[in-house]
Amino acid sequence: MGSVFYRDLDQHYPVAMRARGMYITDDQGKKYLDMSGGAAVSCLGHGHPVVLTAIHLQTDDLAFAHTGFFTNSPQEKLAARLTAKFPESGARAYFTCGGSEANEAAINLAWRYWRAHGQNKKIKIITRRDSYHGNSFATLSLSGNLARRASMDGILLDWPRIAPCYAYRHQQQDESELEYAKRAANELEAVILREGAENIAAFMAETMVGASLGAVAPAKTYFQQIRDICDRHNILLILDEIMCGSGRTGSFFAFEQEDIIPDITTLAKGIGGGYLPLAATIARAKIAATFIDTGKKNPHGHTYMGHANACAAGCAVLDVLDNEELIDKVQREGPALQNGLRDAFGDHPNIGDIRGRGFFQAMELVADKARKTPFENPSQIAAQIKDTAMQYGLICYPGAGRKEDGLSAHILLAPPFIAKPTHFEELIEKLQTVIAEVFQ
Numbered sequence: 001m002g003s004v005f006y007r008d009l010d011q012h013y014p015v016a017m018r019a020r021g022m023y024i025t026d027d028q029g030k031k032y033l034d035m036s037g038g039a040a041v042s043c044l045g046h047g048h049p050v051v052l053t054a055i056h057l058q059t060d061d062l063a064f065a066h067t068g069f070f071t072n073s074p075q076e077k078l079a080a081r082l083t084a085k086f087p088e089s090g091a092r093a094y095f096t097c098g099g100s101e102a103n104e105a106a107i108n109l110a111w112r113y114w115r116a117h118g119q120n121k122k123i124k125i126i127t128r129r130d131s132y133h134g135n136s137f138a139t140l141s142l143s144g145n146l147a148r149r150a151s152m153d154g155i156l157l158d159w160p161r162i163a164p165c166y167a168y169r170h171q172q173q174d175e176s177e178l179e180y181a182k183r184a185a186n187e188l189e190a191v192i193l194r195e196g197a198e199n200i201a202a203f204m205a206e207t208m209v210g211a212s213l214g215a216v217a218p219a220k221t222y223f224q225q226i227r228d229i230c231d232r233h234n235i236l237l238i239l240d241e242i243m244c245g246s247g248r249t250g251s252f253f254a255f256e257q258e259d260i261i262p263d264i265t266t267l268a269k270g271i272g273g274g275y276l277p278l279a280a281t282i283a284r285a286k287i288a289a290t291f292i293d294t295g296k297k298n299p300h301g302h303t304y305m306g307h308a309n310a311c312a313a314g315c316a317v318l319d320v321l322d323n324e325e326l327i328d329k330v331q332r333e334g335p336a337l338q339n340g341l342r343d344a345f346g347d348h349p350n351i352g353d354i355r356g357r358g359f360f361q362a363m364e365l366v367a368d369k370a371r372k373t374p375f376e377n378p379s380q381i382a383a384q385i386k387d388t389a390m391q392y393g394l395i396c397y398p399g400a401g402r403k404e405d406g407l408s409a410h411i412l413l414a415p416p417f418i419a420k421p422t423h424f425e426e427l428i429e430k431l432q433t434v435i436a437e438v439f440q
């Protein structure tokens, strides 16, 4: 291997050479069916001509003009279109290059919002266990994914975290979904009362938990209660939709299905579709208005924020989503994907749960199905699934927690929205081979 500081220096990575539609081809001519869009990124599949043309045209006109000197029309258009999709008028969008930057911008905005209101002590951000918000110092500090935090143990900040809303493992047998949702949400209120609302800036959560737990949707009314608790205690609600947003769950914002409006929302992955690095931090009107009303600047700058080429790619991704009605397709066809998985794997002794929304589905892997017992070494199982799938020409996104934290492994599927029933058939056929080999 070469001089790249690879993610894993022991791993041999095939060289990706060309990608079209649902497939990536390596330098040996081997084709891989992309059933996770990498990590829920390639929502339009690969090489979509509309996006490629938009990038080519934009590059010819203007690739980059520093946003400290200029605005540019792709960022203006993209902001207008994204905020028009936001369920309340007056929102504003801030564009960066990836999820960690978008979340960093979100928390920075929350702090400066409270300072603008003279509440300088409102600093702590409450998050949830088994969540991932990024790999910068602040966003990894906020992340509750203990496996991903492990290498920075003792260095990261440790602010309060509550349990995720994770019915498969946390809902008790004698508890209804609504009772469970109430109990899970009340944990937030207990922590706020313990820490003092005057010290807390925001609560931050993934609307649907992605790579940390595998497509975990909230119980009904959970987020409505969370919204209410945040309002009563004067705490901002930040929803991280880096993975689950941009149409993946069957609505443009995943929170639309929860009937709430967050104060700040972050998007990445799907809004650039993998064509160029792009992320957005969207602040609802009351946050943006605070900066206008108090004459405060927004000094949170990055060299590549609002990049013209990336925003042009983002506009083209939205064109395709809208013109090809792909979000409706995801909503319509998501259940077929889940049913296919249930038919093929529902009775497998090591598949404990099959769950998700839209084109965001996962299967949780367990050692003992009746007891939901985690595997001894979940990360080893996840790695075996990933490697075996690659061997059979399938890209899926396995993940794992730690057994000592009561977590096991899962396989996350986040197919491009263009996937056809034949691709789902190919997925299931390949996954059956992979699972049979790993659990033989």
Ligand SMILES: Cc1ncc(COP(=O)(O)O)c(C=O)c1O
Binding pocket: 039, 097, 098, 099, 100, 101, 103, 132, 133, 134, 135, 206, 210, 211, 240, 241, 242, 243, 244, 268, 269
């Ligand atoms: C929910 C969530 N938030 C934040 C991030 C960080 O995004 P990035 O890797 O683009 O910095 C990720 C990445 O996987 C994510 O899934």
